[in-house]
Amino acid sequence: MSVKNARLQEVARAAGVSYITAWRALNDPDLVSEKTRAKVSRAVEDTGYLPNAVARSLVSASSGVIGAIVPTLEDSIFADTIQGVADVLHSAGQELLVGLSSYDSRREAELIRAFMGRQIDGLILTGRNHEADVQRLLKSGRAAVVEVWDYGEPAIDMLVGFSNTEMARAVTAFLCTKGYRHIAFVTVSGRRRGRERLAGYRKELAARNLSIDPALEITCAPTLSGGGDALDHLMALDRPPDAIFFNGDTIAIGAHLRGRAKGLTYPADVALVGVHDLEIARHVDPPLTSVRIPRYRIGEQAAKLLLARGQGKSDAPEKQNLGFEIVERGTT
Amino acid sequence: MSVKNARLQEVARAAGVSYITAWRALNDPDLVSEKTRAKVSRAVEDTGYLPNAVARSLVSASSGVIGAIVPTLEDSIFADTIQGVADVLHSAGQELLVGLSSYDSRREAELIRAFMGRQIDGLILTGRNHEADVQRLLKSGRAAVVEVWDYGEPAIDMLVGFSNTEMARAVTAFLCTKGYRHIAFVTVSGRRRGRERLAGYRKELAARNLSIDPALEITCAPTLSGGGDALDHLMALDRPPDAIFFNGDTIAIGAHLRGRAKGLTYPADVALVGVHDLEIARHVDPPLTSVRIPRYRIGEQAAKLLLARGQGKSDAPEKQNLGFEIVERGTT
DNA sequence: TTGAAAGCGCTACCAT
């Protein structure tokens, strides 16, 4: 059963040509006569030869592999980004090594080291917060690095995303403009991005001289139920919010459905905003106001930057702020 | 900026020991004196040495990498399986190469060849339908293979999943038992799994002497809107169905929301069943009857089989039927 | 406990 792969040497023997000729027939066919080429490709068929990309990587010091590290694939958010990366890499014949950090920067660091040891050509990292130990490695230039999802300073090298702080400010400003004054902010526990957005929310309230009420800043589980629970909690306060900014559509939709079941009306009883603009946001009743984030494009662009860098097209650090868009619907 | 990685030779020099001693200090530390070990690990620090896993793979003929090919990450279905795979592999220090086939078996074949050329230790494939050209390669034993998601015959080697045909039969039988007699089946266009399930649905209807009405077998887009459109279409028929079996919760939920907006009542006007038991199924009103599929566990088990095979723990083909469970809720 | 050297399969540079 377990058969060792034929090497190019075997192919050459089977074709009755020298090793180097067989090599050229495959890698530089113009330098080889028609007849020889035919013999070699028959021999390839017969032997079931498949080039050993590991040996190639060793000598060429470039692996044709890109690494991408995201926190999780369990919500579709980062999965969409990975899909974008994979689609671009496929067209360039590059492979994709995926690492899941579970929002743990130590685990991320392990993955970075493991990937670097495999001579990856490029690395895509989620966020700009990485363990101190790996900073030197990341900046060593052994692999091109793109940080994604969080546009800001400082960056290791290339950067593709949008500003979380700006986004949270913009949403808060939007709600204020609509007349809401007592705005809650709900985030998923233990995630850094939530903290950055919280800062934006606070900044905007401060800029408008609105008070920051700690009772309105809460966390919940990253599920529909979690969002529902957050809504229950907030609406039971002595002074419930008139608007709730959910840091994610999943929890926003969870709240929406829970509230509807309890007889709440949006936005009369309370206004709701989510983030990500998942398809479901358009399909609940009333549809959910949300923020469109270019999840797939972030991945696409990151991969394109890596490919361009690989071809030496650019050596200057590239930074792309892809922005976001508030999509106003019935819940506000 | 771009600095070449230190080789073990440099480390040895910096530590003032021979190459092989440095090697042993890192890979077989018991064979080396305490003092030497300390010197070497200091030298590793100083040089920023990171072992070259590519060179290791070349000589050891084993890469420490597993490949997994799924159709897409765009619905969370396969993303959950990948997450399961990654979680298991992480604990074993193996890396994960991900390939997305877009439901295209030629693209899958390309990915298989590319992955095999990289000397992967194991390969996880979605489904049992693979291009003829790669069958030989898959059976060559160069990498351990697990097919996932579709339990049945024949299999290349190992197998983890559940029977699509049985699942569709069981759902159809469940609906018949509840008294429904005019059951529609909605599947997403162009996906093989849908066809297998269609066969199960037909088989069960035939077994009960219920007529198979081609007008009730339709396809739709893989979105909430697609499901809504399917509902509209079916309910506008001269003789609309009394129950609809949606091959996926996304389209089922889309139909559910569309129907509610039009004033339909479930199950009085029509019964709905989905597949996958996404969290949202429990949160719509009335909650959606669905089929629980062990998506994450499929990935976990597949990875575990691969690891066990790698350690030579088993060489017999392993097949695991993880089953499914109909979760009855308010829409039936 | 330490050392020397062959070789994994390929690419690239030297030839003829």
Added chain:
DNA sequence: ATGGTAGCGCTTTCAA
């Protein structure tokens, strides 16, 4: 148009 060979960085076998 075809051929020989050094060497990528590591693991492993044989020796001391």
